[in-house]
Amino acid sequence: MFTVPLWIFLKMTEIHPHEELLEAGSLCQFDDSLGRALFVSHQWLSIQHPDPSFEQLLVLQKALMDLISGACRVSLPPVIELWFGRLRLPSAADFNAQSLFLWYDYFSIPQSEENIESRQKAISSIPCYISQSFFFMILIPAVQHENGRILSFESWAERGWCRLESMARSLAREDGFRITVNVASSPTLTTDLGGLAKAPGKGLFSVEDDRKKSGKFSPDCLQTDPLESLVPNFSTEIDPSIDxxxxxxxxxxxxxxxxxxxxxxxxxxxxxxxxxxxxxxxxxxxxxxxxxxxxxxxxxxxxxxxxxxxxxxxxxxxxxxxxxxxxxxxxxxxxxxxxxxxxxxxxxxxxxxxxxxxxxxxxxxxxxxxxxxxxxxxxxxxxxxxxxxxxxxxxxxxxxxxxxLRFALHFGLIFYANVDMVSFLLKSSADINEQLEVPMKKTGWWMLLKFLALRHRVSPSALTYLAYHHSGATPLMLSIITAKFDCASLLLASGARVDLKNRRGKTAADMVRETGAPISLRPAPKTNSERIFGI
Missing domain, CATH: 1.25.40.20 (Ankyrin repeat-containing domain)
Structure with missing residues (x-):
């Protein structure tokens, strides 16, 4: 597979297609002896071009530079720890252990009309490329698609090709890391929770014919032949015309x-x-x-x-x-x-x-x-x-x-809330400044949060921090703790108060400082709310 060596990628200031990079000698055929491959899964910003203004790739460059230098680390979202426990996180050593080579579709797959046959072969080989990649990075900065929509993890997960890549990763290997980059300074470990229920064929495709093509890749993801009608020696005395x-x-x-x-x-x-x-x-x-x-x-x-x-x-x-x-x-x-x-x-x-x-x-x-x-x-x-x-x-x-609607915003933000859901609940009259309380009569949740809050004193994590500070927390506070910065931006633009304190006397500003969240608490106009945080 064609990849771009990391040192070449980090010097880029604009995006060039496969053919130009190949002619310039910027691509190399990857094999495991060279180092580690990093597969970039992303959503194109238009039908014709993946990243016309180099917005997405600039975020990726900064994230990789910070991960390699140790300036930032991959974090474990509270919801992932709640489901799976404390998974191992990649450190700077993992990114420095071997040379890195990036697989990115616009770089690695032929793009010109003259190379249609080669392009189709490369597309058909995507499951194989993913199986060769130690890192699987989902690149989802909040940038605007040509249709006006701000891209997000949700828009990425709707795409049929992105679902196919995710499925291929889940089936291809158990080692390595799956990482999401929304904000360059705050990459997070992610899993495929629920992904097995998101069939590629039920996703969105810009070209409808691609839906059928995606179905042909599923056996490739399994790296085996389909078994239907291939199990030998089927024999029965049952007559199908009768029974x-x-x-x-x-x-x-x-x-x-x-x-x-x-x-x-x-x-x-x-x-x-x-x-x-x-x-x-x-x-x-x-x-x-x-x-x-x-x-x-x-x-x-x-x-x-x-x-x-x-x-x-x-x-x-x-x-x-x-x-x-x-x-x-x-x-x-x-x-x-x-x-x-x-x-x-x-x-x-x-x-x-x-x-x-x-x-x-x-x-x-x-x-x-x-x-x-x-x-x-x-x-x-x-x-x-x-x-x-x-x-x-x-x-x-x-x-x-x-x-x-009581605490509906809070529950969503603790788990998988996104801008669309927060906006919908606000329009449905959810209280933007409601402060969370979990009474003892809610035995299950009360005991869980109590245990995690106690654990925070001896073994802190993002999840235990959330539990320690949950009482009296506002939706804005939870959006900061769970690193849902686009939701935080929307809440600020919609009038969320920043002066409220939780039961431990902490404000949203205190939580920004303690978590290192890359967000300003200055309200922004609603039209730009998703872009209040930096890269």
Missing amino acids: RHGFVTAKFLHENGFASVQERDAAGWSPICYAVLRDDPFLIEALVKNKADVNDSNRRAKNDAQLPKGLPLLSLAGTYNNNQAMKALLLAKANVNATDSLGGNALTASIGMGNKEAVQILCDANINPNVKLLPGTGAFKIACGFADVPTIQAIMTRLPANVN
């Missing part, structure tokens, strides 16, 4: 290594669990007719995908946006109110993955909307936490009795 359900069931069991519909594999999954992932209503119907349990669940947690033990089939379908499977399960009389080991049901699972259609389906099936997911979180707060505005709107429409 189509039985034939389909037998073939599915054979191809997936099962002897019966009741069998489970080493991961604790039965055949019907895998059938739900295929989103094939007829397959589910066939399995149920052949004695598969429509109320089955997994018997072991799958932590890397954040799937708890005892996850009902309906919840599994909602998690992966497999709504045809969900309808088939309901038609087969699946228990709509079945819960998992964390107390959640299909509604909470669907909300967590932004599956607004499932909200409608489950409400029509009279699901219980009052369940609480550990450590005591209701459906509306879960929707705010995962920051999907259409899902929040669906809950407001179908379950108005379950909507409570």
Whole structure:
């Protein structure tokens, strides 16, 4: 694969396409003996050009220089520590251990019309390039697309090609680091939480034909041949013209290594669990007719995908946006109110993955909307936490009795809030200066925050800092603590007070100083709110 040596990239002041860099001798064919590759995943600023004014790449240059020199470090977002614990963070030594070589599409893939064949070959090899890259860097500075939208992690995650790159990274290797760069001085470690439910084919593509092309890359990401119809020696006496359900069931069991519909594999999954992932209503119907349990669940947690033990089939379908499977399960009389080991049901699972259609389906099936997911979180707060505005709107429409805006901004900012969600909640009359309180009667959350606050005294982190300062915190304070600087800018532009103190007597300015947040607390006009912080 063609890459740019780091020392050449750091000297750039403008962007040049592959052909010009190749002619100038600025590209090299990477192999592991040279050092480490860094794959840059980003969103183009226009259909024709990735970064016309060198805005994105300037942020990347500064971030890499600071990481290499030790002027800044990759931090662990509170929500990632909450889900996965304290993961190892890359240090300056990791960036200096070997020479670095950047893979960036405009540099590494032929761009001219004369090189269409070479370009297609390079595009088809992207999963391979990602597998060779020790670092996977998501470059998402708040710059403006030609359509006027300010780019963000959310806009990146909508793109089909970006989803494909993320999926390829998750499947390609377990070592190395996945890093997000929004602000150059504050890179963060990121994971693929929820990413396995974001299918590339369901993402956005500037060219619709690319949607079909992306599907061809999935087997490449697995670095193996697809197994469908390749498992040998399938034989059955079932005549498909007489018993189509039985034939389909037998073939599915054979191809997936099962002897019966009741069998489970080493991961604790039965055949019907895998059938739900295929989103094939007829397959589910066939399995149920052949004695598969429509109320089955997994018997072991799958932590890397954040799937708890005892996850009902309906919840599994909602998690992966497999709504045809969900309808088939309901038609087969699946228990709509079945819960998992964390107390959640299909509604909470669907909300967590932004599956607004499932909200409608489950409400029509009279699901219980009052369940609480550990450590005591209701459906509306879960929707705010995962920051999907259409899902929040669906809950407001179908379950108005379950909507409570109190601390909705806080919950969102602790988890995955973005500018769109904060703006929506403000327009819905959420209190911009509300101060957080978690009473003892909220036992789960109270005990968790109490434990983390105590831990802060002996082993501090961003998560323990949040817990230590949560009482009396405003949305602005939480946006600073969680490094959601675009949200902080919007809150400031919308009139958030900077003089309020939390229960420990700290103001937002104190938190900016203590966390080193690269943000000014001077209000900016709303039209520029996303750009108040520097690179």
